[in-house]
Amino acid sequence: xxxxxxxxxxxxxxxxxxxxxxxxxxxxxxxxxxxxxxxxxxxxxxxxxxxxxxxxxxxxxxxxxxxxxxxxxxxxxxxxxxxxxxxxxxxxxxxxxxxxxxxxxxxxxxxxxxxxxxxxxxxxxxxxxxxxxxxxxxxxxxxxxxxxxxxxxxxxxxxxxxxxxxxxxxxxxxxxxxxxxxxxxxxxxxxxxxxxxxxxxxxxxxxxxxxxxxxxxxxxxxxxxxxxxxxxxxxxxxxxxxxxxxxxxxxxxxxxxxxxxxxxxxxxxxxxxxxxxxxxxxxxxxxxxxxxxxxxxxxxxxxxxxxxxxxxxxxxxxxxxxxxxxxxxxxxxxxxxx
Amino acid sequence: xxxxxxxxxxxxxxxxxxxxxxxxxxxxxxxxxxxxxxxxxxxxxxxxxxxxxxxxxxxxxxxxxxxxxxxxxxxxxxxxxxxxxxxxxxxxxxxxxxxxxxxxxxxxxxxxxxxxxxxxxxxxxxxxxxxxxxxxxxxxxxxxxxxxxxxxxxxxxxxxxxxxxxxxxxxxxxxxxxxxxxxxxxxxxxxxxxxxxxxxxxxxxxxxxxxxxxxxxxxxxxxxxxxxxxxxxxxxxxxxxxxxxxxxxxxxxxxxxxxxxxxxxxxxxxxxxxxxxxxxxxxxxxxxxxxxxxxxxxxxxxxxxxxxxxxxxxxxxxxxxxxxxxxxxxxxx
Numbered sequence: 001x002x003x004x005x006x007x008x009x010x011x012x013x014x015x016x017x018x019x020x021x022x023x024x025x026x027x028x029x030x031x032x033x034x035x036x037x038x039x040x041x042x043x044x045x046x047x048x049x050x051x052x053x054x055x056x057x058x059x060x061x062x063x064x065x066x067x068x069x070x071x072x073x074x075x076x077x078x079x080x081x082x083x084x085x086x087x088x089x090x091x092x093x094x095x096x097x098x099x100x101x102x103x104x105x106x107x108x109x110x111x112x113x114x115x116x117x118x119x120x121x122x123x124x125x126x127x128x129x130x131x132x133x134x135x136x137x138x139x140x141x142x143x144x145x146x147x148x149x150x151x152x153x154x155x156x157x158x159x160x161x162x163x164x165x166x167x168x169x170x171x172x173x174x175x176x177x178x179x180x181x182x183x184x185x186x187x188x189x190x191x192x193x194x195x196x197x198x199x200x201x202x203x204x205x206x207x208x209x210x211x212x213x214x215x216x217x218x219x220x221x222x223x224x225x226x227x228x229x230x231x232x233x234x235x236x237x238x239x240x241x242x243x244x245x246x247x248x249x250x251x252x253x254x255x256x257x258x259x260x261x262x263x264x265x266x267x268x269x270x271x272x273x274x275x276x277x278x279x280x281x282x283x284x285x286x287x288x289x290x291x292x293x294x295x296x297x298x299x300x301x302x303x304x305x306x307x308x309x310x311x312x313x314x315x316x317x318x319x320x321x322x323x324x325x326x327x328x329x330x331x332x333x334x335x336x337x338x
Numbered sequence: 339x340x341x342x343x344x345x346x347x348x349x350x351x352x353x354x355x356x357x358x359x360x361x362x363x364x365x366x367x368x369x370x371x372x373x374x375x376x377x378x379x380x381x382x383x384x385x386x387x388x389x390x391x392x393x394x395x396x397x398x399x400x401x402x403x404x405x406x407x408x409x410x411x412x413x414x415x416x417x418x419x420x421x422x423x424x425x426x427x428x429x430x431x432x433x434x435x436x437x438x439x440x441x442x443x444x445x446x447x448x449x450x451x452x453x454x455x456x457x458x459x460x461x462x463x464x465x466x467x468x469x470x471x472x473x474x475x476x477x478x479x480x481x482x483x484x485x486x487x488x489x490x491x492x493x494x495x496x497x498x499x500x501x502x503x504x505x506x507x508x509x510x511x512x513x514x515x516x517x518x519x520x521x522x523x524x525x526x527x528x529x530x531x532x533x534x535x536x537x538x539x540x541x542x543x544x545x546x547x548x549x550x551x552x553x554x555x556x557x558x559x560x561x562x563x564x565x566x567x568x569x570x571x572x573x574x575x576x577x578x579x580x581x582x583x584x585x586x587x588x589x590x591x592x593x594x595x596x597x598x599x600x601x602x603x604x605x606x607x608x609x610x611x612x613x614x615x616x617x618x619x620x621x622x623x624x625x626x627x628x629x630x631x632x633x634x635x636x637x638x639x640x641x642x643x644x645x646x647x648x649x650x651x652x653x654x655x656x657x658x659x660x661x662x663x664x665x666x667x668x669x670x671x
Contacts, residue, residue: 187638190629190634270499271499311501312497
């Protein structure tokens with residue numbers, strides 16, 4: 001199954017490059033990119049590093065690298081090859097850079113080689129934390145892959161066509177919006193089952209209403225503008241008006257909402273993990289597993305510290321970028337800016 | 339006016355029916371009732387117990403079409419799970435828990451008290467702290483105080499609520515030993531001791547987002563013409579902020595906040611289970627862990643019902659204050 005992951009990685013990189021080339025060609029986006037780079041150089045770099053780690057965890061192939069037995073027939077990612085988790089492990093907890101096991105004090109197989117210590121099963125915490133990067137990006141990315149098309153489809157069609165379609169979409173939106181978010185999320189996951197796809201799908205179903213409302217309101221405004229009316233008077237088909245005149249003018253809203261949604265999604269996954277319906281290998285799961293260890297004395301802090309720091313750094317950086325993006329792209333905040 | 343209320347009520351009822359349809363799809367069509375029953379009675383239970391359990395919990399009918407009735411009779415379409423689900427939910431007959439056969443309605447009545455005793459103080463304190471702090475920040479806008487509070491807000495918003503709770507429990511409960519880490523006692527003499535950490539942590543966890551939001555509202559209001567007029571008349575900065583800006587900014591803030599009130603009743607899923615408060619949030623968590631679909635279903639339904647009722651009340655009180663709402667022109671906020 002590794003070729004799917006590799007394909008996705010290649011597609012993502014190619015897609016990003018293509019988008020980059022497109023964006024360079026239009027003046028608006030070029031200026032926005034420059035402004036973003038000038039305002040948030042550190043946050044952008046950090047997010048870039050996170051994406052790189054996730055890509056390293058996605059590109060995988062079988063064989064080589066000294067793995068034996070079952071491990072040799074399984075595809076291993078670049079990250080797995082760097083850490084080789086099958087052998088690079090201890091028997092139980094050990095503190096960062098420790099020479100001995102935390103409980104009992106037996107000598108470690110790899111003394112002073114675990115910069116973030118090891119967890120209950122002896123796995124290297126740094127490795128597990130880096131593994132969590134991909135899961136976190138997956139939660140945000142995959143969910144938005146469900147959410148954004150859904151929101152655009154409903155929001156734009158109800159705003160543009162109005163009438164019956166608008167009534168139906170409005171009813172669906174108010175129905176979903178009237179169910180408390182977390183409860184709807186739980187109900188969806190309980191009904192659909194646990195798993196990456198199901199959780200992302202559930203998050204998408206729960207979250208699309210907000211973006212849909214925004215795009216609907218914006219489409220209502222755009223529909224009445226002169227250039228859209230002119231296009232309609234010239235006999236341009238609805239589909240073409242939508243794709244040429246409406247959707248490009250919603251792009252900035254979609255980007256801002258994506259950045260804002262992303263942090264919310266990653267944070268809400270920790271709650272799901274606590275409830276036992278989160279994703280395997282996520283930081284939320286790590287925090288949840290480590291929380292009982294805080295009641296020990298002396299405490300085992302490195303697990304929870306590693307996971308929550310990684311989560312905090314990612315969310316903070318995306319938050320900062322989202323903030324800057326909103327300032328740069330949203331014309332409504334223009335007059336607030338100095 | 340009456341026509342508006344009637345229209346609003348009809349739409350609200352339609353939304354309730356929509357919510358029930360969502361629940362039906364999720365809990366009857368997607369999750370197989372047979373599997374739920376099988377899991378509840380165990381693999382080796384006799385067919386009689388299995389059938390009896392299904393009958394007792396209302397899972398014994400076909401989903402949409404009951405083929406045991408004749409083709410022309412109405413019962414073919416009414417004697418089904420769909421109709422039964424609507425009938426039970428609309429008449430508040432929630433039945434028994436799928437996990438332990440306890441009556442759900444009883445559980446909910448017991449849980450509302452503890453839930454409210456946590457969420458109401460949390461809500462009020464959060465509101466007061468949020469408004470006070472954001473007014474303070476708006477007072478010092480474009481200074482270092484403003485900037486540093488905004489940075490703090492950004493940092494605070496980036497921390498997961500799970501971390502807030504664990505950190506609060508560890509710091510206040512374990513290291514400082516000021517208050518018990520978890521537990522609950524409805525006795526008014528000691529209840530505050532148990533609510534201290536959850537309320538403190540809850541206010542802290544939310545202040546980042548609220549302060550940023552309210553600050554924007556305050557600044558928007560501070561740029562209005564009447565504020566300039568007040569300044570021109572010689573009103574001091576404190577008077578301008580408190581008597582003019584605060585008074586006018588409270589309205590948009592409060593209308594925003596009113597929508598959160600229905601959710602106070604269903605409690606806080608995270609806080610209640612962490613701090614051992616036996617409210618509705620803890621009940622929900624229990625239902626998740628025990629695969630208790632009927633309780634979960636009921637909680638979702640009640641949450642939605644409260645929200646819809648709250649929305650209708652807000653809309654009606656709005657329309658009394660502002661005729662534009664009633665005439666369907668809407669108010670752009």
